[in-house]
Structure formats: C-alpha cells, structure tokens
Amino acid sequence: MRALPDPDTSRVVLVGVSRYTELEPLPAVANNLPALARTLTGPASWNLPAGHCTVVAEPDTPRDMLDPVKEAAGATSDTLLVYFAGHGLLDGRGELFFGLPRSVQGHSYTGVTYQALREIITGCAARRLVIILDCCMSGRALGLMGGEDLLADQAEIDGSYLLAAAPENGRALAPPGETYTAFTGALLAVLQHGIPGRPRELDLNAVYHHLRGELTAKGRPTPQKRDRNTAGRLVLARNQAYHPATAPAGQVEDGPDPADCHTPLAFLEALAEMRARTGLTIHAISQRADPPLAPATVSRLLNATTLPTTWKTIGRYLTACGLGPDQLQAWQSAWQRLRAQEPARPGAPGPDAEPPRTRSWRDRLPRRGEGPWRRFFPGCAVSRMPAMWR
Template sequence: MRALPDPAASRAVLVGVSRYTVLEPLPAVANNLPALARALTGPTSWNLPTGHCTVVAEPDTARDMLDPVRDAAEATSDTLLVYFAGHGLLDGRGELFFGLPRSVQARSYTGVTYQALREIITDCAARRFVVILDCCMSGRALGLMGSEDLLADQAEIDGSYLLAAAPENGRALAPPGETHTAFTGELLDVLQHGIPDGPRELDLNSVYHRLRGELAAKGRPAPQKRDRNTAGRLVLAYNQAYRPASAPARAVSDESAWPNPDDCHTPLAFLEALAETRALTGLTIPALAQRADPPLAPATVTRLLNTTTLPATWKTTSRYLAACGLAPDQIGAWQAAWQRLRTQEQEPARPQPPVPAAMPPPARSWWDRLAGRQDRWPRHRGM
C-alpha cells in the first residue's frame, strides 16, 4: 500500500554546492534548491511546513552541511529526506565524498564523506529515510548500503531508499545553458507535471522508473536506486497528469524493465514486485482489473497487492500479470517463483547438527585490510 508522509512529523534537508574555488562551478545547482523546496512544501507533494524543509546552500565546512541534517534527524519521527547536489568525488580508496566549495579531488578531508552522512541517518529514529544524490559517482553509495561493513549492516532497516543520479563509476550531468541539472530537472518535471497515464499517487518506484526512462531516451546518465522492503511505496507526489480512465496499459518494450521474479527470495519481495509491475504499466487498479480476462474486481486486485502472505492459489495472480501485459513465458517464470516460495513456506525447519566450536580467525590489522583492498581501488578523476 502506498504511504504518504505525515508533514508535521517529517523533514527535508536540501544541500547544494554550486560555487567552487578549485573544481568546476555548477551554476545549475543553485537553481535546484529553491525549486525542489517549493515542490516539497507545496500541496502536490509532501506539503511540508516551510520550517520543515531546510535549504543549505554553499556550506563551507562539514559542520555547515551536517549540523542541519542532524537537527532534522532529531526532530523527525516519520520521514527524513536528504538531498545533495554538487560535485561527487572519490578519495584514494575509491570511496564517495561530497565536494564543498574548497574541496580538492581525492582529498576527502576537504569535503564530507558519505559515511559521515549515513551515520547521522542510521542513528535517526524516523520510520523512513530517503537520500537523493545528484552528483558524480553517486552510485558508490549504493554499494555502501549493501556492503558487509558494520555501518552498512546498520543501514539494513525498513523504509530506507537511496536514489542516485549516476552509476557507480558514472558522472552526473549539468548541461550548459539549462536551468537545472539533468537529473533534478527531470525530477522537478515529474513533480510539477506528473506522469501521463500514471497512477493517482506517484510513489518513489514510479518516479524512479519514469526518470530512468526519460533520461535514457535523452542519452543522459541513468539513475540507480537501492531500497529496503516497502520504501519504494512511499508517495512523493500526487500525479498532476492523472486522468481516471480505462486506458490501455503503457507498453514496456524492454523486458528487462519488468521486475525479475527470480530475484524474489521472500514472500514480501514477491508481493513488492507484483506492485512494481503495475506501477510500470501506469494503470490504476480499476483500469487494470477491467483489462483482466475475465475482468477482476478492483477489490480483488487491492487485496492481492496489500496482503502480506503469498496467494494460496495461482489463478488470480496469473490474470493480474496478463492484464499488466506480460507474455505467457514471463508469467510462467512468475509462477515458478511463486511455487518455489510456497514450497519454502511449507517445508518444516530441519534440525541442524551441532557445529564444533572453532577458534575465531585472528583479527586482521588495519594495514592488512588496507593492503587487501589496494588492488581493487579504482583510479578515477572526478569532476
């Protein structure tokens, strides 16, 4: 079920750096911040009180950037959104840090590390977290969310969503002469004008798929995402292009755009993928129910998407997927995933034989860990 944040208990912090002394200036970033603040405080998005959306322009030091994030985190119990636009740089170990006005490439102490930002977020008591990074190398943060480090383990929480403007080794784009950066400009267009033939409410997954499609069509860097559990259903805006109708589903020409049922290892992941499939079509629940053969009751589709357990039978799910526009072989793959998960649910847990106690491996020194990673350090020159 899609969820809309409580404006009274939610906060947003928008950080942007457009003026640099050593690095190339990014004048479009200065335009991103007020436009995004207007969107988030407006009635078509989260309708945040003005005091709940903090704009941090041209922070000179790490504290100038992170103290407002800390203050917002301590005041948030529902949803915290943190946005950064500016230069994304890599340190000598290939890890992401954010460029401040006097930052220098490869010297993380001249900027703000993503680790420092993430420590604040993971210590926050908010129910949900949204991080939007419009900077080069922002995809590096995806790996940090999924790594095996201790801090990454702390980030394995419900409701966290990271949207990155560029792949792990890619550059974000600030086209000369355009008012906004490529990624944020497309995001603002979705917030202000909506998605034609899309649902009434635009959740994060719907927005992500729209951004990815539009930016790819223009030959621009493709955004990336990483989400935990139900975070993708968080509503970001009301769809200004929404028109109730039983219009045909939007064609999805690239089969790789559909969720892959083989990646669903839990019932919840399977149900999330079902909901994402409908989001890709842009159809409302009543319109999709009418497309089924024979038609389904809208309440039946709602129950299918909002349940927390696997469907007991396959027939309704098959009709739902066919109405979304999936081919028979694709539906067959979904059925195989459903059967696999049903079998896992029904298998009794097998007792495991006791494992003899073993001596823990000797702790690796900081230098050993550093030496083991050297060969993997990328050599990049950031913007």
C-alpha cells in the same frame, strides 16, 4: 500500500554546492535547491510547513552541512529526506565524500564523508529515510559531473530509499545553459507535472522508473536506486497528470514492484497478485488480452513454478491487467534479470542449438549389424555373427 508522509512529523534537508575553488563550478545546482523546496512544501508533493524544509546552500565547513541534518533527524519521527547536489568525490581508498567549496579531489578531509552523514541518518528515529544524491566526481569537461558505479552501493542504508543520479558509466550530466542539472530537472518535471496514465499518487518506485526511462530515452545518464523494506511505496508526489476518466477498467494503481522480485518464485507470485488487485477473474483477464489469451494459458502462467522462457504471454497478461508501457518495461527488465540468473534447465537446448532433425522411416530401420542379436552377444564382432543375423 502507498504511504504519504505526515507533514507535521517529517523533515527535508536540501544541500547544494555550486561554487568551487579547485573544481569545476556547477551553476545549475544553485537553481535546484529553491525549486525543490517550493515543490516539497507545496500541495503537489508533501505540503510540508516551510520550517520543515531546510535549504543549505554553499556550506563552507562539514558542520555547516551536517548540523542542519542532525537537527532535522532529531525532530523527525515519520520521514526524513536528505538531498545533496554538487561534486561527489572519491578518496584514495575509493570511499565517497561530498565536495564543499574548497574541496580537493582524493582528500576526504576537505569535504564531508558519506560515513559522517550516514552516522547521523542511521541514528534518527524516523520510520522512513530517503536519500537523493545528484552528485558526482570532478575532473570532467564543463557540463559533466563524474561519478562511480559504486555510488549507490556505498550510500546504501538499511531501511532506506536511495535515489542516485550517478549511472553505471560513472557520469552524471549538468548540461551547460540548462536551468537545472539533468537528473534534478527531470525529477522536478515529474513532481510538478506528473506522469500521464499513472495512478493518482506517485511513489518513489514509480518516480524512479519514469526517470530511468525518460533520461535513457534522451541519451542522458541512467539513475540508480537502492531500497530496503517497503520504502519504495512512499508517496513523493500527487500525480498532476492523473485523469480518472481515462484510466482503463481494472487498472492496478498499487500493484507489486517487479524490482522487488529477487527470485523467480517471487516474480510469479507478483504476477498472481496483479490479477488479484484488478478484481478480475481469469476468464475476464484472458478476454481483455490483445489478442485474447485462453483461460487455460492464464491459469498455467499463474500456477507456474518456473519462469516462462518467452516474454510474449507475460506481456499480454500484464497489459490485460491495465499496465502501461513504462510499467511493462519494468516488468520485462525484471523477467530478463531473473532469467539470466536461472541455471540452465536440464535437457534444454542452448540459444545456438540447431533444431532437431525429423527422422525418416529409413533412419529408423536398424543398420547392418545392429539387429536384436546385440542384446544377447554385446561383445561379439559383427563378422562372427551368423549370416542370417546380418
């Protein structure tokens, strides 16, 4: 089930560095912080008391950044969210550290190592931990913030949810002339305006999948996520675009997340859970499909032990369960990922195999010298067999 944080026992720390002496400035970061603070303390999101959201702008020393995090961690029993925007750098060993105003690329002692932040976060008593990193490396042209594809892996904490702007190609965008960085701007749009066609409450997984689709469609860097346990069910915002009158009958508002399916069996079980959550029978689901599916087809899908080799039936089934395009894309990506991990099925033709040729009656006739005599004289040459057997 989705979980909404308790405002009285939750804390948020928003850290941003926009001014640098040795690195490119990131002026949009200065706008990110107050906008996020207003949203998280407003009714559209967590409605936190103002004193439970700490803004740390332009921290000059490691303690300037880490002391507020430590204080918030000590006061949190429900949910702790820590956000950082600025330059994310790598030291000589490839370890992640956050750039402070006087930080130098490659020298972690000039910034804040992720390990230092990690020690504080993992030591707190919060039930849920959320880390949002809109950070990257320096040395790029104005408007680009660099990153590494290992960013999310390095920042991962057990039992937490990490949302990172750094994409696989190692860059995160801070477009010149735009009010916010690309990632945080898209995040603010979701929190403030919602997602049409989605449930009343938007959890972290729903927000992530929407951001991924929106930013990729615009040709902007693709976000990453890493999550542990059920952190993805944490509600981040109330969907301002939610209209119950337009929601299709049987719509699943709190279905399983396909990204959490790490085995084919888990994926198939999630498909069955989708139907159970709609409250519809197999026959009703089959009739809702477009075009309709045979009830037996739906039954075979839900009782399968191996992944279907094609997406078509799964897509029609999930559409009948009430999923929208963004949700379908997430399920299809999970199906493709798991299909790629499956070993080749015995006897299954490869993707480039030619279709089998239909044999004619002439092909099925025994060829000269291949009659039944071979069962009795397997080692004999044809030339030595009696003529009547040839």
